[in-house]
Amino acid sequence: MSEINTLAAFYAFSGGALWLLGSLLFIGFDKTNTQANRWLGAFYCILACAFTQLFLEGFGIGGGFFIHLLELPRWAMLPCLYMAVNHYVSPSSLKKDWLLHFVPFLLFLIFSLVYLMPDLFNGQNHLPVLPPWIRFIVRYFFFGQTVYYWIVCFFLLRRHQKNLKMVASFTEKIDLEWLRYLLISVLFLIFVRILSISNIHVTYYSPILYFLGIILLAYLTLSQKSIYATETYPAAEKSEITPKKALNERLTPEQVEELKHIVMRKTVGDKLYLDPSLTLSALSDKIGISTHELSYILNNGVGKNFYQFINELRTEEAKSLLLSEDTRHLDMLGVAIRAGFNSKTTFYTTFKKATNLTPKEYIKANSAAG
Template identity: 30%
Template sequence: MFNLTVSENILRMVLGLGVLQGMLLAALIYFYPKGDRSVNKFLAGFILGVSAVMALPMIIHFVGWQNSFFVQSFPLIPGPFLYLYIRSFKETITWRKAWPHFIICIIWLIPIYFNLLKFSKLYPDSEMIPIQALRSPTTIFLIMGRPVLQVVYYWLARRELISYQRSLRHLFSETSRLDLNWAKFLVNGFLVLVGVFFISFPLLFVFPNNISLILLTNMSVGAPYIYIATYLGIKQYTIWQAQPGVNKETAEATIQKVVDIETNGTNGKKPKPVKTAQSDDRMDVLVKKIIALMEEEKLYQEAELTLQQVANKLQVPAYQVSQALNEGMMKSFYDVVNNYRVEDAKRLLLDEKSRNHTILSIGFEAGFNSKTTFNTVFKKFTGLTPTEFREKQNVLTTAS
């Protein structure tokens, strides 16, 4: 029993430090001078939400389970914040859009209050929540309903992330500054946290005397997660921050129109606009102008070329350029530009004059901004890395 108490005290101390750090990290995110507060406020809210969930065992320990109804909806807070954070990557989230997602947190308190009131009258002197209360169908529904709702928000956040990731390919030729691996970690890590609770909840029935220790252990998993989420979130750029000279409103309008164009052209859920001969002619003219920019002016050699820059060159709205590429060339902006870069790199790799040039210098000349990006994109289009491509061609040349 002594060892168990020591373990609980250590976990409470670790958890307390984690909660405190979570609050400080949320403040750091919100007030970070280089960040966009309209986006970061949702990440800060998410970190605070996870911290609040981590604090649950300690709060319940101090106030008693009979009086803990006011904190029982804490586990419902992180999911909406995560979803709104991912969604805010491409649009401004107003209070009107946000508040409906938090109504459930208030509604959930009503049945929790009456359920706790019922069992607190039956077991007024019990220090730990009785196993009879845990086994109540109402209690099981109220406890397990929370992670189920969080899984729903995980799915919504994941869907928004996939949509955002797909839209980037219509706006940028190089997306390393908007790398979304960290966002995938954020979303998938949240699912892991929810999954840990699903796994640990049955243990409460198997080891009813160790409820406190099980909950403390469960919540401690969140501490390293919020550290990593904060570190990676601070370094994330928004779409408008990645495009010099483009304000937030213009970027939001462009991405929304690009998403609409892609939706109309791929899943068939929205009716396509009726085309006329005149609109087809304009589309053909625009496609030819884009090809001319790439082949004659070699615009693809600009390392961080964006859709907006091409639109500025052509003096047309960015969404029209995207539409011309999608419908006229059946490709995204990313694929069009990088196809030209890969073809140019292949030409340079086979050119006798470039035989003594390094792979990296050839990549830079073709418009790539790093060796990693060059290798990744080149292999995607050819099935080989630049080095493998050059070696294969040398072997073929020698053999012939």
């Protein structure tokens, strides 16, 4: 029994860590991601309620009324995570329908206030007997809600990372990669919960597994990068669902070909790609066409998104620099910067993808050929 209680104590560690983490997010330890962090803080605080409940039940502490109070906000947990991810991927947009995501929680709250809590408040330690269909909803709705919102959050982040390459040539500081790992950590907690229902060994060690998952959540949250200001591209999503006919009516094939030559001449001839901070809107201003037209020309005329187009031109520049006698004194970071890259990571990744060689391998291969 003492060993079981020792393991159950990890629920207290998990709950305490989550309460602390949620409080830090609410008071605003990071002033740039305030709204998103507050929603994430709400998610952590509700999750802390769940672990506090598990701890109290494990040690037989607290009455039915208090335990139910801790369980009450659970249906709002995953909507809070969804709102947090939504604000991380689009911090400037107004979420007009946010209240709709909390309708199930509000209904459960009303149901509890009317049917459940009066009996608990009057001294009963157990919930009243409910009809089978209500018990089914209460038991399984949260699981379905969890799976649904995790999938939605994952695709929100994927769409954000995809759309970034439509407008930016440098994405390391705005791709929210840390958030992807945070969602994976949440998925780990979900799997532990699922496996603990069916596997006695996982059930036994689940308090420790939960604690390890929460430590990872805390690390990722506290080491998050700020949301850097970046332009939005409202048509990035819309263009994916706009019929080709409508797009063709705006720009004919002849116009696309003509504008493609202008884009290539300006971008390559004036070496606009050497600007490490170049974005879609900046390039469209320098060329003299709209961002929507430029994006359409790149996607349909050149066959590349903005990120691919600019970084492949930078790769060609880097090839020349790597073999030039005038730049032999530069290290790889120096070559990357001279070629227009803002990051050695982007330089290496793009160069390897384009040539199947690292920059050093490219130098060696061309030296041997010479």
